[in-house]
Amino acid sequence: MLFVITCGVNEIKDQFPSGSWELRHHPLRDEWVVISAHRQGRPWLGDRVEHGPGEIPVFDSTCYFCPGNPRVSGVVNADYQQVFVFDNDHPCVAMDAPEPGPPANPLYHSQPARGVSRVVCFSPQHNMTMAEMSAKDIDAILLVLQEQFAELAALDTVNHVLMFENKGPVVGVSNPHPHGQIYATSFVFKHIENEVRQSRAHFQQTSRVLLADILDAETADGRRIIWEDEDSLVFIPWFARYAHEVFIAPRKTYPHIHALPDATRRSLAEALRVTLIKLDNLWRMPFPYIMTFHQAPTDGAEYPYFHFHIEFQPPLRQPNLLKYLAGPEIGGGNYLNDTTPEATAAGLKAQAEIHYRHE
Ligand SMILES: [Zn+2]
Numbered sequence: 001m002l003f004v005i006t007c008g009v010n011e012i013k014d015q016f017p018s019g020s021w022e023l024r025h026h027p028l029r030d031e032w033v034v035i036s037a038h039r040q041g042r043p044w045l046g047d048r049v050e051h052g053p054g055e056i057p058v059f060d061s062t063c064y065f066c067p068g069n070p071r072v073s074g075v076v077n078a079d080y081q082q083v084f085v086f087d088n089d090h091p092c093v094a095m096d097a098p099e100p101g102p103p104a105n106p107l108y109h110s111q112p113a114r115g116v117s118r119v120v121c122f123s124p125q126h127n128m129t130m131a132e133m134s135a136k137d138i139d140a141i142l143l144v145l146q147e148q149f150a151e152l153a154a155l156d157t158v159n160h161v162l163m164f165e166n167k168g169p170v171v172g173v174s175n176p177h178p179h180g181q182i183y184a185t186s187f188v189f190k191h192i193e194n195e196v197r198q199s200r201a202h203f204q205q206t207s208r209v210l211l212a213d214i215l216d217a218e219t220a221d222g223r224r225i226i227w228e229d230e231d232s233l234v235f236i237p238w239f240a241r242y243a244h245e246v247f248i249a250p251r252k253t254y255p256h257i258h259a260l261p262d263a264t265r266r267s268l269a270e271a272l273r274v275t276l277i278k279l280d281n282l283w284r285m286p287f288p289y290i291m292t293f294h295q296a297p298t299d300g301a302e303y304p305y306f307h308f309h310i311e312f313q314p315p316l317r318q319p320n321l322l323k324y325l326a327g328p329e330i331g332g333g334n335y336l337n338d339t340t341p342e343a344t345a346a347g348l349k350a351q352a353e354i355h356y357r358h359e
Contacts, residue, residue: 131276168288203305211307231267241335
C-alpha cells in the first residue's frame, strides 16, 4: 500500500516540472499566487472572445474623443494635433463633489468624493493604438503625463494620482479611440497602499528598495526579461498573477513619473513601444489590457522606498479565452495563474519588434 502511494507522488513529480505547480509569494502585495500551469490545457466550454478585423476609420464624427467633435457635456474638443487632456464628463471624483450627510451608524465613515478625473487622448487618430505609435509620440504622451502629475499632485485635496489605460472591449472599452485616464484622488488606491506598506517594511529591514531588489533578482535570473536597455527593464515577474503580467520599470528609483529624467522617460517610451508591439504580435490581434502607473502618494510625506513602475494586467489567458476572476480571485483574494511566468516571458521575448500590421 505504501509502495502505491510513493509511486503516485513520483508520477506527479515527473508530470509537473519544477515551478509549474507551486505557491509563489508576491512581495509587493504580501499574498500567495497559485502557479498552476498544469491546468492550462483543461477543457473549456465557456465564452470565447471574438476579434473581428472590423475596419476602424481615422476619424469618427460620433466619437467624443476625436478632434473638433462635441462631447456629452456640449463642450467641443480642440482641433488637437498630438495629445489632448480634458476633464472627464462622467467624473468619479470632482472638486465640487457634494458633502455627504452624517452616517446612519458610528461604525460607518464617509467623505466627499473629491478629486479630479481627466481623460488623456493619446492621438487625434481614432484608429491609432499606442502599439503602432513611434517612441517619439509615446514620449510625448509621457511628457504630458509628467505635466499632469505636477499640476494635480500640487492640489491640497489630492493625495494620489492614478494614471491608467483600459484597452479593448473585454475590459469594457467600446470606443477604440486611444485614451487613458487620470484619477487624482483624496484617498490612496489600495494596491498602492499595499506596495507602500511592503516597500516601507523592506526598507526598514534592509535599507534597500523592494522593487529595485526585484529588478536585481529578475536580472540575475534572466529567464523572465523581455527587453532591456541602459535605463529600463521589461519583464514578467516571478510572482505574476496573470499570464502576461508585464512590468516596465526604470532601473533607478523614482517615486513618480514627474521625477523621471528626460533620458529615462525616453527609454520608458521605447520600452512601452516594444512591449506593446510584442503583445499585439503574440496572437496577431490588438492585445487587450489594463495598464497602470504605480506612483507614490502625494500626501506630503517622503517615499524614498517607492519605485515608479508600469504594470499590465491583460485579461486573456489564450488568444480568445478570457481569464475569469472568480472564487479564488474575487471571492478569496488570491490569484491562480494557469501559466508559468518563465514560459509566457519566453513567448513574448521571441516576438518581433515590428508590428504585424506594418510587416
Ligand atoms: Zn475618435
